[in-house]
Amino acid sequence: MTNKTSAVDIFIVGGGMVGSALAARLAPSGMRIALLENRAPTPYDPASAPDLRVSALSPASIHFLEQAQAWFAIAAMRSAPFRRMQVWENRRDQGTLFDAAEVDAQWLGHIVENRLVQLACLEVLQHHENVTVLCPDEVSQISYQPGGSRISLKSGQAFEAKLLIGADGANSQVRKAAGIALDSRQYPMHALVATVNIEGGERDITWQRFTPDGPQSLLPLPGNHASLVWYHRPSEVRRLLTLEDDALLDAFRVHFPAALPEITGLVQKGSFAITRSHATSYARQGVALIGDAAHTIHPLAGQGVNLGFQDATVLSELLLNAWQDKKPVEALTLLKEYERKRKLANHAMQRVMDAFSYGFSNDIAPLRIARNLGLRLANHDGPLKREVIRYALGLKTLSLSIALNLFPK
Numbered sequence: 001m002t003n004k005t006s007a008v009d010i011f012i013v014g015g016g017m018v019g020s021a022l023a024a025r026l027a028p029s030g031m032r033i034a035l036l037e038n039r040a041p042t043p044y045d046p047a048s049a050p051d052l053r054v055s056a057l058s059p060a061s062i063h064f065l066e067q068a069q070a071w072f073a074i075a076a077m078r079s080a081p082f083r084r085m086q087v088w089e090n091r092r093d094q095g096t097l098f099d100a101a102e103v104d105a106q107w108l109g110h111i112v113e114n115r116l117v118q119l120a121c122l123e124v125l126q127h128h129e130n131v132t133v134l135c136p137d138e139v140s141q142i143s144y145q146p147g148g149s150r151i152s153l154k155s156g157q158a159f160e161a162k163l164l165i166g167a168d169g170a171n172s173q174v175r176k177a178a179g180i181a182l183d184s185r186q187y188p189m190h191a192l193v194a195t196v197n198i199e200g201g202e203r204d205i206t207w208q209r210f211t212p213d214g215p216q217s218l219l220p221l222p223g224n225h226a227s228l229v230w231y232h233r234p235s236e237v238r239r240l241l242t243l244e245d246d247a248l249l250d251a252f253r254v255h256f257p258a259a260l261p262e263i264t265g266l267v268q269k270g271s272f273a274i275t276r277s278h279a280t281s282y283a284r285q286g287v288a289l290i291g292d293a294a295h296t297i298h299p300l301a302g303q304g305v306n307l308g309f310q311d312a313t314v315l316s317e318l319l320l321n322a323w324q325d326k327k328p329v330e331a332l333t334l335l336k337e338y339e340r341k342r343k344l345a346n347h348a349m350q351r352v353m354d355a356f357s358y359g360f361s362n363d364i365a366p367l368r369i370a371r372n373l374g375l376r377l378a379n380h381d382g383p384l385k386r387e388v389i390r391y392a393l394g395l396k397t398l399s400l401s402i403a404l405n406l407f408p409k
């Protein structure tokens, strides 16, 4: 017996933060949408400690989540707003403080657990009959066709989609099915990530210090929790993860800035390899890539999912306009317009993160002088500092020409 094939306008593979938010933003239009996610997120439990995977969301990302009708539910679960960002260049300097008030903004962003963003977006989709959420289910085969792709699932269901969207993360199956190549590079560092308990100190601020081994950061979470990230050589991260909890806490206390709140306990820990990757194209007739499926970036400045939400913002606007004007959503001109608006901007941000990672993660004298000078310049109130804050807010997109001028190869 053959299973029935359902026809949809848009099939999104990957219901992580970016894919589920895109579906939620498009849902009220009435398009027939299917969203496939292979791992069902565990429901929210207010008594649980925060997850290991958290993201610093910019106001621009939060605005997109508001448009997707999901932000209210995220805020009602839990999130930690921050108004200031303290950055140190080494163990001795005074540091540079970026404050939202300098650009008349209320806050610089919110730290949110990735799973809660996903849960809130999936919840929005429950209210739309035109959206089919397939979770948990998995792809058994994707047959990309410019005139309409066919997606067969392990459950036996099959779909034909005018437009196939890959929001399926760094190892995107959609990207492979569409024959789009990937440029990728592994950084010589891993991220040790830990949820810790903290006591004392201020909570509306994030801390980051650049050391020759790699950046270190602490992001306050609701309650007495914080997310700690320590970038280091892969072998050192592996060694740190073999330590008993008390010994690892001692290592945090010794190696992290003394100005941080006291780190009193370890809730959970893990590590991530750090890769920069960029798809050579974001779109072909009938297929588009967004979020980590299109690009991954060094997370030291917490930009990855913010770039993904910018992709989703641009693509959703183009799709909603086309739908309203009764134009085909799968048209190559529309999808290339999306690529044109996002690919260079994402590339520019990758270049800047490369420069930060390289420039701050070694002790070569001219670089040390240059970065000290840079942070000192940024420490003075003025246009440069306000520009940096606007980028952090997601109010501005970094243009490639600025990135290339600031950080020539």
Ligand SMILES: Cc1cc2nc3c(=O)[nH]c(=O)nc-3n(C[C@H](O)[C@H](O)[C@H](O)COP(=O)(O)OP(=O)(O)OC[C@H]3O[C@@H](n4cnc5c(N)ncnc54)[C@H](O)[C@@H]3O)c2cc1C
Pocket (backbone or CB within 6 Å): 013, 014, 015, 016, 017, 018, 019, 036, 037, 038, 039, 054, 055, 056, 057, 114, 137, 138, 139, 167, 168, 169, 170, 173, 191, 193, 229, 272, 290, 291, 292, 293, 299, 301, 302, 303, 304, 305, 306, 307, 308
């Ligand atoms: C240590 C670390 C810290 C970070 N901190 C920040 C930060 O502070 N701010 C920030 O903006 N970014 C941050 N990032 C980056 C951010 O986590 C990613 O950019 C973001 O998760 C990408 O979201 P996405 O939805 O595009 O992809 P993913 O999160 O990878 O989601 C893809 C989804 O697709 C599903 N999927 C995959 N394949 C299939 C398939 N074949 N069928 C069905 N489903 C599938 C997966 O289960 C997953 O749910 C950080 C990253 C790391 C490693």
